[in-house]
Amino acid sequence: MNKLNLLIVEDDINTINEYKASIRNFDNFYLVGTTNNSSEAVNMVKEYCPHAVILDLELHLGSGNGLIFLKQLSELALPYKPFILVVTNNISNVTHSIARNLGADFVITKNQNDFSCKMVLEFLSSIAQSTINSNLNSSSAAQAAADISNRETLRDKISTELDLIGISSKLKGRQYLADAIEITYNQRVSNLCSIIAKKYSKTDASVERAMQTAINHAWRNTDIESLERYYTTYINPQKGVPTVMEFIYYYSAKIKKSL
Known part of the structure; x- marks a missing residue:
């Protein structure tokens, strides 16, 4: 349906x-x-x-x-x-x-x-x-509908991946991360936090801070087996958690391979 x-x-x-x-x-x-x-x-x-x-x-x-x-x-x-x-x-x-x-x-x-x-x-x-x-x-309308369907599929996939590592929808940074992954899935941009901050009428710093907080929450509260299973790229051992941009680029690339 x-x-x-x-x-x-x-x-x-x-x-x-x-x-x-x-x-x-x-x-x-x-x-x-x-x-x-x-x-x-x-x-x-x-x-x-x-x-x-x-x-x-x-x-x-x-x-x-x-x-x-x-x-x-x-x-x-x-x-x-x-x-x-x-x-x-x-x-x-x-x-x-x-x-x-x-x-x-x-x-x-x-x-x-x-x-x-x-x-x-x-x-x-x-x-x-x-x-x-x-x-x-019309063909343009049909294409628009196809684009919507593709975007729904992408958003659902992003949501599933964030669920798997314990980034709850209750965390403010989750929506920012989802938007950021979607943006970088389509193209690399240099002002990612600014784009998201403008959308939600926030400051760049508050958006980046909320995203890092959400990531840190997952790495503190999710069992290590799940993190190693679903987040398979290198993490700087001195930091112990991915940076915001490392996290976003990892998932945009991972999801692109799966869709």
Whole structure:
């Protein structure tokens, strides 16, 4: 079964967490990311080509707003247009009409009696396959879908490798490491920490520190047999653990050989 690649644009962290918790109960969603910034959301659409976007119009705790996102999205030459589901506290019919004119496909208001994040996901789940199919009408769209599938496979492989050596998803540096391995899988870059720091609005130093902390955690807490089985390259005996870049380049090369 094909999964619907989903982007969530929402400024309330509790709502985002509720979506994430609810998504675990569905087997036909793949969450490509979340953001509370409308400009970043446009960039994420270009990068991830989601099939659908859950869009909050009023990003008071973030940056920009949903109408700006819709306008900027309409100006892009995308291989296919994602299904835009507006989920908002705004009950103005005028605002809803503007959103639809800018490309919103459906509007759900948060003040309706039966509203919940689960209900939103149930609605999307009910139209998931038709939404995926409707966007596969051109060779460029088909290529974009293939690229998404390949990226899902890569991300799953990275996640498995990190699990095997005990780098838990609870560690802040794990996501940074996963992103870094994915980037270097595709190309070598000289400003890796800066790229990741910009994505998460962090400093270069804090990103590098979090990644090294995650690596150190694995080498302190995972049994030596597992580490030697799954991390087979040389480690400087004076340091006892890989450096951030040694770790990233090892896994990007290892995964490239296996895929």
